[in-house]
Amino acid sequence: MKEFSNNVDIKDWYISHFQAFENSLNGSSKAPFHQIRRSAIAKFADLGFPGRRDEEWKYTNLSPLLKHQFPVAARPTSLPAETVRQFVFKGLAENLLVFVNGRYSRELSNYRAPANGVIVDSLGNALKNRPEVIDRYLAKYAPFEKESFVALNTAFAVDGAFIYAPDNVAVEQPVHLLYISDASAGSHFASPRNLIVAGRNSQVKIVESYHGLGENPYFNNVVTEAAVNENARVDHIRIQDERLNAYHVYSLETHQQQNSVYWMVNVDMGGALVRNNLTLTLDAENCEGHLLGFYMANGKQHIDNHTAIDHAKPNCFSNELYKGILGGKAKGVFNGKIFVRRDAQKTNAYQNNKALLLSEEATINSKPQLEIFADDVKCSHGATVGQLDNEALFYLRSRGIPQEQANSILQYAFASEVFGHITIDSVREHLEEIIEERFARL
């Protein structure tokens, strides 16, 4: 594989593949969304990839990602069902959409849509069959004009998940979106694109999870948009558990209407280089936004969380708690923005981020950033960086628990504050098991 030395060349590499990609779309290149793809690739050509001089990328060096020429993920591929099974969450095997290298796999998926007009489908199918919803919501929130990774995703977006809850319907069962990146035969670049639309008074629960197979490096550039209408509630959990050959960039944009509630729990355990851009926009009165995050990294992993909670209107509440555990030479970055716009009086916004460093070479750069333009608000933020509590460690060991196990018990306890907020019991229990096992292996 040829290596590129600068951002301009690699930008051109992606642009040069747009034409071939466009040809592969056949008929669907006539759809209105394709015009958006075209604007997006043009925007991407303007923006290019961010560099270290970009304030938002100061602590995240993209050059390991940008030295690769990843081919655009080809046609849909498949996997043996038993390979997939290991990644399926407990109790969710019948509420499952499976994606291989960003493309929907019908035969691996298993979902019977409940009545009441709920739609759980691939974005690929929705682009064909649901033009009215697509035109109204897709690419309306994720800012491809400003963000190069969103622009790149938008340009190459063909598939992903489409979840639509009509007005007044509560979808009880969580939907499991299972993304498997299979890099056993070669490298690839995938652009999964998810769209969640929650109608008035509706409820949906979504569990997105990302896993990898094989050893070749690859790049997952994901965008999820969520439109949350009046009185709706979305419970959204993302778990990224890819392998160390993964480059993963994830962008979330939510847009909330009056009295709506959004719960996001974001967990990163894998990936060589991970960047999350998570933005919750509370764009009407009496909204609640909850953002909970946990990440753990080891070796040379780099995990960057840039979050923003945008209070655009009065009387809203937001709560953010982000926790990370870093060992080895791992690097963590946390940037938490809270915007309180001039209109947004009576805002309550809380942010807290805590990191645990297990080794002397692990680092965290953490920056809360509050930008408050209203005067009658309650905002607070706190940040702590620490090591495992030696007193607690000794206490556990003095009762006969071996040191390594005592370490993992304390790390688990640190993490559990975040997991405690997962409202879907089966998912929380499943995750707790994964995490516990992961700690035991540390």
Added chain:
Amino acid sequence: MLTIRDLKVSVEGNQILKGVNLEIKAGEVHAIMGPNGSGKSTLANALAGREDYQVDSGEVLYRGKNLLEMSPEDRAREGVFLAFQYPVEIPGVSNANFLKTALNEIREYRGLEKLDAMEFLTLVKERMQLVEMDPKLLNRSVNEGFSGGEKKRNEIFQLAVLEPALAIMDETDSGLDIDALKIVANGVNKLRSKDRSFLVITHYQRLLNYIVPDVVHVLVNGRIVESGGKDLALHLEEHGYDWIKNEREAPVTM
């Protein structure tokens, strides 16, 4: 059971224990009294294996083995238990899970079957009654938000579950109300046996009315300066420590 010879221990570069000698036989209860800061907790922590307590010299034999060479967890598995003066709070770790993990580690080490959830619960219920501990405390995080007395009770409850051969109790009585003191002391008395020894650190004669010691030692300034029967504690209660300090230190300082 335990032989301590000329033990010298430093904390952050200051020598706190300046040559402690002590011999505890199986089944005996020894009490250690002494002024604040004299090194009682230092001795307890050094025996439990706390790493920031630097052993400068001396020797500790526990059931014929060199205790000072063992990791804290191995000491616990070998049967040493310290009921802490200040039990630490561990948010996010359930008291029950913690104790089950500890018990099974110790059982495994001793070649016993691990207990399953049901067996553990049965045992725990029985031992909880011994110290009349509120069962709700079992489902909370370890010591988190426990009152001073609840923390102490939890320590003795753990002692009852883990069944050590050598139990060191560091000021278990402080923080317990009068009734609780009786209950906990009765619990401890039920745990007394010919194979189990106790080292009880306390400031007050009252505890020793309930848990009657075989030997009472007085630790002053890092050394055991007086040992005697249970009457020594009564004498101390009445006269304080000055007479000992004067007796021992006067010739040196003059």
